[in-house]
Amino acid sequence: MMVVATVAFCIGGILVGGAGIFLLLMIGDIRALWTLHRIPVAPVTARGRVALEGATEYGPAGPQIAPLSGEDCTWYRVTLIREPSRDLARGDDSDHDVLLEITSPSWPALADQTGSVPIDPRLLDHPRALFDPIQTEPRAAVTTDIEYRRATPVRMPRIVPPDLVDGLRTSERLHLTEVRVPRGVKVFALGRLSSSGLRPSRAGLTMLTTLTRTEVIAARRESMGLGGTLAVVSGLIGLALAAGSAVLLLTM
Numbered sequence: 001m002m003v004v005a006t007v008a009f010c011i012g013g014i015l016v017g018g019a020g021i022f023l024l025l026m027i028g029d030i031r032a033l034w035t036l037h038r039i040p041v042a043p044v045t046a047r048g049r050v051a052l053e054g055a056t057e058y059g060p061a062g063p064q065i066a067p068l069s070g071e072d073c074t075w076y077r078v079t080l081i082r083e084p085s086r087d088l089a090r091g092d093d094s095d096h097d098v099l100l101e102i103t104s105p106s107w108p109a110l111a112d113q114t115g116s117v118p119i120d121p122r123l124l125d126h127p128r129a130l131f132d133p134i135q136t137e138p139r140a141a142v143t144t145d146i147e148y149r150r151a152t153p154v155r156m157p158r159i160v161p162p163d164l165v166d167g168l169r170t171s172e173r174l175h176l177t178e179v180r181v182p183r184g185v186k187v188f189a190l191g192r193l194s195s196s197g198l199r200p201s202r203a204g205l206t207m208l209t210t211l212t213r214t215e216v217i218a219a220r221r222e223s224m225g226l227g228g229t230l231a232v233v234s235g236l237i238g239l240a241l242a243a244g245s246a247v248l249l250l251t252m
Contacts, residue, residue, distance in 0.1 A: 018234045026179045035205045036217050039190065043114040049139035051202055052215065054112035056119075056140055056181050061106035067159045067250075068178035069144045074108035076180040077101070077125060080160060083173050099164055100108045109179050110189060110198060110208075118197030123208040125179050125188065134202045137209035137216060148174040188213050 001010040042050045056074050058064075059178065066076040080100035087097065108116040122132050124141045148154055150170050164232060194199045200206040209216065 018230075023210075025223075027052070027222045032205050033217065033220050033224070034190060035190070036213065036220070039149070041213060044110060044117045044193070045114050047193055047195075049204075050191070052110060052112065052117075052191075052198065053189065053213065054110045054174045054189075055118075056183055056185045056187060057109040057111040057116050058183060059104075059106040061104065063183075064104045066144075066178055066180040067092045067102060068157055068176065069180065070147070071142075071180060072183065073104075073180040074183050075104045075106075075119075075121065075124065076178060077103045078111065078120065078159065080174060080176050081166070082164075082168070083175060084171075087193045096175075100160065102159060107197060110187065117193060119189075119208065120197060120199040121192075122200055123191060123198065123206065126180055135205040135207045137207055137211050137219070138206060140187050140191075140210055141235050144178040144180075146176040148176070186209060186212075187222050188216060203227045 036051070039051045041053050044052060044054065056247045058074050064073050064076055065071070065072050067078050078101070079098065081096040083096045090116055091113060103121070108124070109116040110119050122128075124139065126136055126139075139142060146154060146156065148156060148165065148168070149172075151170060156165055156174075156176065157249050160174075165174065187210060188210055189198060190201070190207070191198050191206050193199075198208075207216070211219065
């Protein structure tokens with residue numbers, strides 16, 4: 001009986017801790033909603049922290065052809081990595097080696113009726129560095145992946161040097177990823193606009209998503225409501241388990 005009570009007490013503590021995590025997430029949604037309501041949609045001629053609505057457009061370099069898919073786009077990045085890293089034996093923290101990275105020559109643009117502004121690629125791709133913005137909303141970019149193993153070979157595009165494929169070991173794999181942004185994708189953006197273009201905000205909510213502003217607000221409200229419900233349910237069940245098992249343990 002003591003074992004059962006101890007396990008119940010531990011589970012109760014975990015559920016109470018989970019309720020605290022849900023509350024923290026809910027606070028994040030509250031802050032995001034406050035930001036979304038505080039910052040109205042502005043034209044691309046504005047400056048400072050802004051909300052923008054428009055569509056993706058070609059940058060200064062004009063139309064781009066994504067190397068992997070061959071699709072027309074406004075911007076692309078192709079990355080080739082090898083897993084696992086050959087530097088693991090030397091204590092390298094990374095679990096892979098970056099063998100190739102190709103990026104289009106200029107940033108893409110966000111255009112509305114008043115003009116267009118360059119878009120910092122950090123708003124388009126998934127986080128690549130510690131302080132890159134984390135976004136839960138769907139992105140404007142399209143991703144294409146190819147994986148190559150000696151046991152399951154596939155045809156690699158010309159951009160991959162043959163020696164990288166020929167030198168692959170049996171225990172390794174190559175992962176080729178293309179991230180591209182098509183032209184004309186309608187987007188809602190929240191960031192900091194300067195003469196150099198639209199960049200991530202120094203602090204607070206940052207995004208560039210295919211959702212409209214209204215849809216982003218609705219999704220955040222739904223997430224906040226779900227988080228609140230889970231926090232209450234998890235907290236009550238956790239407290240009941242922890243309190244009941246604590247009483248049982250004290251009487252033994």
